Amino acid sequence: WMGKSSEKASNQKISSENPPPDDSTKGLEWKDEYMPGALLEESSFATLFPKYREKYLREVWPLITRNLQKCGIACELDLIEGSMTVRTTRKTRDPFIIIKARDLIKLLSRSIPSQQALRVLEDDIHCDIIKIRGMVRNKERFVKRRLRLVGPNGATLKALELLTGCYILVQGSTVSCMGTYQGLKLVRDVVMDCMKNIHPVYNIKRLMIKRELEKDPQLAGEDWGRFLPTFKKKNVQTKKPRTAREKKAYVPFPPPQPMSKKDLQIESGEYFLSESQRKSNEKAKKMNEASQKAGEKKRERMKKFKEPQRIEESDETKESTAEEKRKEMLRMKESLIQSSKSALKKRKGGDAALDQFVENPQKKKI
Secondary structure, eight states: OHHHHHHHHHHHOOOTTSOOOOOOOTTOOOOGGGOOSOOSSOOEEEEEOOGGGHHHHHHHHHHHHHHHHHTTEEEEEETTTTEEEEEEOTTOOOTTHHHHHHHHHHHHHTTOOHHHHGGGGSTTOEEEEEEOGGGOSSHHHHHHHHHHHHOGGGHHHHHHHHHHTOEEEEETTEEEEEEOHHHHHHHHHHHHHHHTTOOHHHHHHHHHHHHHHHTOGGGTTSOOTTTSOOOOOOOOOOOOOOOOOOOOOOOSSOOOOOOOHHHHHHHHTGGGSOHHHHHHHHHHHHHHHHHHHHHHHHHHHHGGGSOOOOOOOOHHHHHHHHHHHHHHHHHHHHHHHHHHHHHHHHHHHHHHHHHHHSOOGGGOOO
């Protein structure tokens, strides 16, 4: 009897590392024959949408209306209140389709494209909207972890979509995902771990190993814990240096009591002065403090007008500067001589040209 019970207990024991059975309803389709009559009560759901989605929803609303009418669901878009409403009609035969229509308007309000959101009306597709804003208090830390979930150029998100078979969209303070129940559960675990400072790459590695182990039928009933990697959290905290306190000598007597304000006035003699004398003393004290502050400010202002210190040049630097000046003077002299010579040449050439036009008096016949 004991042997049979132990075998039964071992068979019932399921490891947490093994994948749960696929609980998707693929292959089970609803038929109108299952419920020939109409629903007794009308059910309705409404959701708000942000202002920036108004233009897009107006464009795609005819498409949404046509698809919902096929399922016997009426829908309404209220642009004044900024809301979408779905409700059952007399033509509704599937009692669960109103829940699907509610998920549809939720996904549309979370910036999911209409063609993708309409897939939620299928029987084997479900959705989950994960709220991530309240998991991290610090806003900068929240933004970093949300970017970590998306990855460089969306690589991490794409890998997660391929491994789970779900559509994932990170928008604002929520993560919207669509797929099977099993895939949605995996996505939720990865997102929650990411917000708890566990990088999604570790979970992606585990999912990749599980995917390979699923292909082997011999390992279906075994524990996969020995194949999966374990990542320990290494949060190294910088220890602050301890400041050693100096030990004071032990004194059995208590410290002396500090003097009161009245005792200090008696000691200084201010207590015995009249009211007018006290006011005059206070005024003189304030004047003295003001004059000291004015003097300090004046000295700070005068610092700007001080002559800068001159750098004393050595004998070698003086000789080198003198030689450079001489060379420069010689260059200037040569350039002036050349310029004067060129000017003389131009003058001579000009006088010769003028003689051609001026009549020579000696050649004139008398």
